[in-house]
Amino acid sequence: MFTNADGDYVSGQKISDLLGCSRTAVWKHIEELRKEGYELEAVRKKGYRIVGKPNKVSSNELLLGLQTTKIGQYIHYEESVHSTQKIAHRIAQEGAKEGTVVVAEEQTAGRGRLDRAWYSPKYTGAWMSIILRPSIPPQQAPQLTLLSAVAVVQAIQEVTNLSPDIKWPNDVLLNGKKLVGILTEMQADFDRIHSVIIGIGINVNQQETDFNEQIKHIATSLRIEKGEEINRAALMQAFFLKLETLYEEYLKNGFGLIKVLWETYAISIGKRIIARTMTANIEGFAKGITDEGVLLIEDDEGVIHRIHSADIELSAKK
Ligand code: BTX
The missing domain is CATH 1.10.10.10 (Winged helix-like DNA-binding domain superfamily/Winged helix DNA-binding domain)
Known part of the structure; x- marks a missing residue:
């Protein structure tokens, strides 16, 4: 009203x-x-x-004017949590509906991949976990990481006019610095997914001084890049709508369009890169991604490597 x-x-x-x-x-x-x-x-x-209005991303703020039919229609909001992923896992197991979003103003133990920390200070970012329940084989779940990256880039473009890049598989960068992190986890049997939990952290209103020593050279925020404060709730609402639209397209027509969109935002494809996997460093030409979201690298001997999980960087060698 x-x-x-x-x-x-x-x-x-x-x-x-x-x-x-x-x-x-x-x-x-x-x-x-x-x-x-x-x-x-x-x-x-x-x-x-x-x-x-409060500078908050409470359920009221997120629901007012929300245009989706599913994503974000149920908001589980907390002022401060260890990790929104942890809560999302719990409520997914308890039967939370598809599209439920766990949001927090602050995470005290935000998680990245491989148990790395994700720094999530109060009232500055969009720290959220989205519960999806797609009927797809578990091995296709990584596609949802790529889909989420496309949705987040589109939402940022729409709200701020900034154009971030995607670095395979899950980083969204602005001017070479990390702006968004995406962590996809799932609860599944061998052949059936119960839920996919997409954790997204967007640095929105931090200033340079808000980043600690460890990340201040590698991280950035929308406010730093744009030079003005951004409405976090509006950004999250835009993201929910983009995510819902792409997710519906994906469920209906498969990964084709998402893959094309992803490749247009990706900086590493078509370049010489180094992929640091758990077991080896692989250097070569990034040829593209497969339909499963696997990165293909051709090394100097012409061998094609299929990379499922790695940190990548552009190679200095031409
Ligand atoms: P990642 O493993 O790719 O990135 C983690 C690395 O990024 C850290 O080791 C650190 O170097 C750097 N880093 C940490 N915090 C930040 C930050 N705020 N900005 C930029 N760089 C940072 C990426 O993992 C996946 C992150 C997902 C985070 C969301 S937030 C909501 C949800 N809940 C939760 O606990 N995690 C997800």
Whole structure:
């Protein structure tokens, strides 16, 4: 109601009529909003109006104006958590619906791949885990990492006009620095997926001084690149919509279009790169990705390597 009123007053009577509750209950709802950080002005005979919104990505903020039908329709919001992935795994097991999103203002033990840490300071980023339940074979799940990377790039482009690049498999970079991390995990049997949990961390409003020594040379945020603060909730809503659109396309028509889109945003394809895997460093020409999202590298002997998991960097050699 307050969103529709667009800064105008909404009378207590109107709220109570529309919600079918007493004026005392309306007052309680207003107090709840105040506790969440909304500033509400109350004027006799006119009603209430919102004069200030919290800098938060609470369920209210994310649901107001959300255009999706599935992704983000259920929000599990926490002020501070160890890791949104951990909560998403738990509620997925308990039967959370597809499209449920776990969001936190801060993660105290945010996780990257291979148990690396993901630095997630309070009120500055979009730290979230999305639960999907696709009927696809488990070996195709990595495609959803690539799909999510495309969705996040498109959402960032739409909201900020900045154009990030993708570095296989899961990094989204701006000017060569890490802006987004994606961690895809799943709960599955040998032949059936129960849920895929896509963890996304977007650095939104950090300033240079907010990054610690360890990452300050490799990380960036939208605010640093754009020179202004970005509305985190609007960015997340744009992301939910892009993700939903691409996911529907994927379920209907397969990976084809997603692959083409991914390749247009990828910086490493067509270049000489080094892939550091758990067992070896492989250097060569990045030829592309397979339909399963596997990276193909042709080394100097002409041998094609299929890379399932690695950190990659551009090679200095031409
Ligand atoms: P990754 O293993 O590719 O990247 C982790 C590495 O990135 C770290 O070792 C560090 O060097 C660097 N790094 C850590 N924090 C940041 C940051 N904020 N910005 C830039 N670089 C950083 C990438 O893993 C996957 C990250 C997924 C994070 C999301 S957040 C919501 C969800 N919950 C959770 O615990 N993880 C996911």
